[in-house]
Amino acid sequence: MESVFGLVGKDFAIVVADTSAVHSILVHKTNEDKIMVLDSHKLMGASGETGDRAQFTEYIQKNVALYQFRNGIPLTTAAAANFTRGELATALRKNPYMVNIILAGYDKETGPSLYYIDYIASLHKLDKAAFGYGSYFALSMMDRHYRRNMTVDEAIELVDKCIMEIRTRLVIAPPNFVIKIVDKDGAREFAWRESIKDAPVPTLA
């Protein structure tokens, strides 16, 4: 089961996701990136049905880009979150997307923010959020150690504690995680935490 979690620090927000693509008992790949970069200052970490996840996050990404093309300015994080909720809510009673989303962004005027959007389109702005079986461990670790206005180093320390807990205590724990950060300089990949590397592609000697 996929784990996604995120938290807000001082002038930045972090989203962490596991990177295993699983079908039944088979692990297809261990380096699947589940955190979509929506635009220069937004991250969307998603967990759930694989096809829905890939399709829906790409759909949101393209619509966020379209808004910027049409209007010349980017969406705020709150607006992107409410748009995402609206799309999920409209689809809910027709053909629901089974995707849980953690949307993190940085706005010049309001700073960093994090939005929890579950698959039935419940939206809430939070400082820390998590989805999946890993959430039982990540949320408890964050409840214990999270403070407001943490530095990047402190936040990464907390993220590593959460990852350790998930690896130790979850029976089918995902081996690898990707960490992405968004701050005033933009949204980017921060680090990977790997305990299993995919077999390297053999090259001709």
Place this chain on the structure above:
Amino acid sequence: MSIFEYNGSALVAMVGKNCFAIASDRRLGVQLQTIATDFQKIYKIHDKLFIGLAGLATDAQTLYQRLVFRHKLYQLREERDMKPETFASLVSALLYEKRFGPYFCQPVIAGLGDEDKPFICTMDSIGAKELAKDFVVAGTASESLYGACESMFKPDMEAEELFETISQALLSSVDRDCLSGWGGHVYLVTPTEVTERILKGRMD
């Protein structure tokens, strides 16, 4: 588990002497897990009209957005705010529209009508209105709330006493319900002012 018990909620509205109070808990949960302890369930439509939405959070948010839309249009056309009785009929109609695929919400509506007479009502998820002169309740803690309100309520309470009564009724009821709690949110509305207070109760 029932879809009405997925997120957890407790809502109560009470009538006082020329005033009313509407209160809710603050928990947003996903079944057994608590997601947030600052979730808003009472929304202001205008200065003298509040609606609380119990039940499924996503439907509460969708319904609130539709109601604000309808009320803003009404304000543009009629150049005045909606009366609580009218608003209650609007909510009832919106809910019955979805009779065979309903919003999983129970609204609690409270407002000051003509001559600032307090008005409260609640509805089931398909819009059956229940008007009351004293108090209305909704949510997962509704049974406890009925008992607490019935024993604590007195007619024609002044604002401060009404606030005390509704707060005690809410806190004691949510303490018996695992799906609601984590504090309380109370709005006390008189013809001249609106007071919003946050209650600290058992945080569990």
